[in-house]
Amino acid sequence: MKKFLKITAAIVLLLLICYFGFFKYRQIRANNVSIPISTNALLKINVDELYKTIAVSYIKHPNQYSGSDKKGIKEKVDDLNTGLKIPANIYLYSLKGKAKTTFFSSFEIADTLVFNHFIQKKSSLPLIKKDSNFFQSKDSTFFILFNKITVAFAYTPQKEQVKTTLVEILNRKNMIKVGESRFKQLVNLSDHISFQNTGNFSKINFTDGKISFSNEFINQMIVPAAKPQHRVLNPESTVSMWLNGKFKSDLIKKNQTVSPSLLSKDSFFRFYKDYVDFEWTNTITQVDTVVGYEYNDDFERVEKKVLQDRKIPSISMNLAANDQEVSDYLKSLGALDQPTGKISSSMIPLYQVYFKGNSGSIQLSTVQSAKPDLKRISSDDFFYFKVDFKKLIKQTPIPLIADKLGTFSQLEIKAKSTGKDKIKLESELLFLNKDANALIQLLKVFKNGFNRSINFNFSVDIPVTK
Template identity: 25%
Template sequence: MKKKKIIVPLTLLLAAAFYFVFFYKNKALKFVPENADAVVLIDVKKLTGQYILSFIAHPSKWTENKTKDKKTISLKDSGIKTPDFLQIFHLKDTKFSEWYCVVELKDPQQFSAYLKSCQFASKGKNIFRKDQIFVKIEGGKGIIGTSDQAFGHINKLLFQSPGKNMLTADEFIDNSLGSISFISGQKIQNFSIELKADEIEIKNTSETGSLASIVADIQNKNRFLEVELDARNVKKYARFFDEKLADSAQIGYLKATANLEQVNDTIISYGYDDNFNEIEKKTFQKIIQPNYVIDLQSAATGRTWEYFQHKRWINAQNQFTAIPFQPNNIERNNSGFVIKSTRKPIVLSPKIKENYIFIRNSPLLISSLSILSPAEKKLLSDIEFIFYGNKAQDYWVKIKAKKGELPLILRW
């Protein structure tokens, strides 16, 4: 009888503990500033649960012998408090490449030691840097970003004068592993993030059948790049380069096809011999060059041509210099312009009147990205292709990885 009295409350206690550890979540987003215009949320407990299930389902991972660097402190001993939702944000009027995240610290000194063990270099004033990642320790918080430009501004917004209207996770995420949301005034546009065995999907619709058929068709063509965009999508992506580009250039349609190739590049320099006679020296290096064709359509080709000339994007040889990969040629026709690489011309794929961007991974692409670390190159080499598709108000991004013995969550 006494055992039963002990077992019942013990079972309830264990059930409550299990709930709070794996399911209870603090949904207050206290680390998203009021002037954030984009937010990425990751449900950490859901991610942890998915990892545990995948780990259990793959016994080969259980006995895996990993050689650990004893000088590197593990993440669980880094001094960071594990959040229920990882909150990554972009601030209005900052560069597209600038993203930030704030974490709570159990022990700032332990976190500092962790950064040093990961070879972060101190820049002074509690700011550390490694490659393109910056970290600032601010009291019991750590500010992490792809830049340090907004660290002071974030400190003022979140810690010195925190906003009154705190956001909650329910406004951004609905039972998915994560979400990416775009904020415009009171309007929030949400896209779910799902991690599958060998792919990541970001979307705002469950109806992806027609877009999936585009992927299947493009994969058979074996091209590095395939793009087709209408005026709305052209305007959307042109803003990454210049806020007024799409309106000024009057581009209403874009179609592009490209392949990559390794070529020998000749470098000519001049020197002098022993008699001070000028001599020509030739050296050779291997570089990665795209072969491409781009179709641009405009309802006002005259105005578009004048805009290109005003920007000095067309030289005396009719080369479109806004594209750095030379040589090329730009031709004007009744509906717009065709830009072709002249070294090795390729044929433009047929129009299908859909909106999509397809980028196939290539060893040539990865080898040319010298700014990436070996670890980043290894991660990218696992990707097969990236696809963006848009149909009316539906959007779908698919990052497809190469098939492997382990799912992505155990590989990455």
């Protein structure tokens, strides 16, 4: 029995060594690929790590992947047979002198006949043959050029001329290995997707029920507070956000246009100092005066006012600002009812909003009795944002939101300063289904027509408040 266990253990160990050795070999080969010296942005897709993550998820939760697709294994493999060698890592790059949205890449061809059949007969993107080895899409945004061993392609929404560049990529002209380029830090990353350019370094990972995203970038807009603080917001809020930092003076100078709306970006930059927070806690009932018209006994058209209950969000926004200056501004426009604090609906439509000012801060709220709490606590982050999609769907009667955002549970974003003019942003997008891989779920959302279903065909009754 002991001998049998030892043999079994040895076999398992050997299989594991072969398994990890195989993937390690693929990584080494993939990281020896070359990119043009003129590359100014590089996107890496770690194919093997995605395979492994999804495979583990399939083993743990096989019922999550047993959909209505009844194709056999052979048919599925045939559908994926492009004639290309899929490497451990796929690199997409943009180049100097080209638009930022134009990307290039290349693949080795494993089977020329299969590849030719794929691009001419089976490709989901209709291609037009321009010459023997050069094809382009009908809208002139996608191009491929190939020889017997390699295919190079370009995607250019700007419809740039890219054939010369594709020829240089095929001929390996002015190329450098990724590991020897200024993008070498991407080489050994195990993240599913990573991206780098002059001012950004981003990473994305797809696990069961969650997408994790991080981005370090050069900050051109905000000067974060040296020691960030924020008010304690309700953790059960539908939406909550706070920002503790100043906007750079160059940005403010560009936004000094006088605007009649208090919530416009122009007014915001005019009054904002160094802190703002926003909170949507729940749904409340607000009584609106709806103005209508009817005819009296003398057939004269007369105005009639009707009180109407309406469900609206309980929203509060607190802003560090000169409260007296904001109050005087509202009074000068005749937009503030001083006894009640109500702001005119011509300035803030849709909801009744109330103004309060206190010791260098103001509060705008749909709740007249709301009292601002000015106490703050310390934080490592200068920015925070969270939305609870479950509560948002429940409190927002818009079919589109329920139909498409119903897949998600919560989005949370944090940002902190990591040095002079540098910011690190981290976020998590959670799904309601915690068992299926997030990438698979996301692809299903888009497959079901996420971008085609955006149709704001709904009516909203806007009452007139007097």
